Amino acid sequence: MTSKPDIKSQPQPAERPHAKYLWHGGELVEWDQATVHISMMGWTSISSVFEGIRAYWNEEQQQLFVFHLDAHLKRLYQSMKIMRMDCLYSPEQLTEAITGLLRANGFRADAYVQPLAYFTGGIPGYEAVWEDPAEVVITPRLAPSNLGSGKLAHCNISSWNRISDNVMPPRAKAISNYQNSRYVSTESRVNGYDYGIILNQQGKVAEASYACIFIIRDGVAITPPVSAGILESITRETVRQLLENELGVPVLERDVERTELYIADEVFLCGTAVEVQPVVSVDRYRVGDGETGPIVSRLESLFHQVVRGNHPARSHWLHPVYPQA
Ligand code: PMP
Numbered sequence: 001m002t003s004k005p006d007i008k009s010q011p012q013p014a015e016r017p018h019a020k021y022l023w024h025g026g027e028l029v030e031w032d033q034a035t036v037h038i039s040m041m042g043w044t045s046i047s048s049v050f051e052g053i054r055a056y057w058n059e060e061q062q063q064l065f066v067f068h069l070d071a072h073l074k075r076l077y078q079s080m081k082i083m084r085m086d087c088l089y090s091p092e093q094l095t096e097a098i099t100g101l102l103r104a105n106g107f108r109a110d111a112y113v114q115p116l117a118y119f120t121g122g123i124p125g126y127e128a129v130w131e132d133p134a135e136v137v138i139t140p141r142l143a144p145s146n147l148g149s150g151k152l153a154h155c156n157i158s159s160w161n162r163i164s165d166n167v168m169p170p171r172a173k174a175i176s177n178y179q180n181s182r183y184v185s186t187e188s189r190v191n192g193y194d195y196g197i198i199l200n201q202q203g204k205v206a207e208a209s210y211a212c213i214f215i216i217r218d219g220v221a222i223t224p225p226v227s228a229g230i231l232e233s234i235t236r237e238t239v240r241q242l243l244e245n246e247l248g249v250p251v252l253e254r255d256v257e258r259t260e261l262y263i264a265d266e267v268f269l270c271g272t273a274v275e276v277q278p279v280v281s282v283d284r285y286r287v288g289d290g291e292t293g294p295i296v297s298r299l300e301s302l303f304h305q306v307v308r309g310n311h312p313a314r315s316h317w318l319h320p321v322y323p324q325a
Pocket of ligand 1: 052181207208209210211212230232233234235236270272273
């Protein structure tokens with residue numbers, strides 16, 4: 001069972017290690033100088049949209065690779081569009097901002113970058129505003145990859161349902177949507193699981209609290225469609241292509257039912273934060289033989305080679321941070 005974290009013994013914000021710079025309002029800003037007025041908190045987050053992007057360090061090449069930067073920025077602009085936000089910056093400017101920020105911080109290890117777009121003028125934030133352009137803040141931090149660590153996930157089916165397209169569109173990566181994920185993950189942790197799996201309004205499997213889901217049945221990989229209440233995950237699409245084109249595993253996008261998770265040969269989660277993680281039990285039903293299955297094992301090691309820049313056929317998915325020799 002996972003015990004309740006002792007919040008008092010955790011480092012407080014000022015003590016936590018952090019980057020030297022973040023990027024705000026078009027420029028690099030020293031960490032301690034990056035402020036907005038406290039009255040903006042809360043209201044600005046109602047409509048904020050964001051991205052979570054990983055960068056992987058390749059020791060041999062002495063290079064830091066941002067994974068699928070273009071796809072993440074494309075989704076950020078799509079989220080802004082749904083929110084009727086105009087951005088002050090072009091994708092080229094944000095690309096330069098992100099790579100320049102990682103360089104300025106001198107990161108030579110795996111990292112995570114979070115660009116967040118928010119309405120500056122929308123107070124109170126529940127009123128319709130779209131005339132004001134969105135401001136962007138980009139926060140980087142070091143974040144070691146879990147790939148190859150052998151982490152195995154125990155999951156439950158959450159008693160919470162997934163938000164839906166005409167309530168809180170899951171397709172937009174909006175901060176507010178994460179209250180849904182938070183209910184799910186808190187319930188899971190309280191009950192001793194690693195991740196909750198969420199059913200949508202139709203009772204079909206949507207995704208996990210911060211990740212998408214695949215099952216393997218009789219050699220076929222199956223994942224819920226983009227209309228199932230999922231975030232249109234960049235890792236899900238990456239995995240789909242790797243399974244089909246490199247590992248010869250057919251992929252089906254179709255509704256998945258709860259009991260299919262109980263009888264699947266393999267189950268795994270995928271997403272920027274979780275990367276590729278095998279699920280070895282669902283609601284305490286053992287998945288397969290309770291170990292990492294053969295397909296997810298091959299997939300995880302291929303995914304690791306790809307993101308770290310050791311698989312030249314997919315180098316177009318990577319954005320180098322430092323000038324290449
Ligand atoms: N669903 C949710 C709710 C998420 O937060 C994430 C992580 N961004 C994912 C799915 C996976 O998406 P991606 O592969 O683009 O990180």
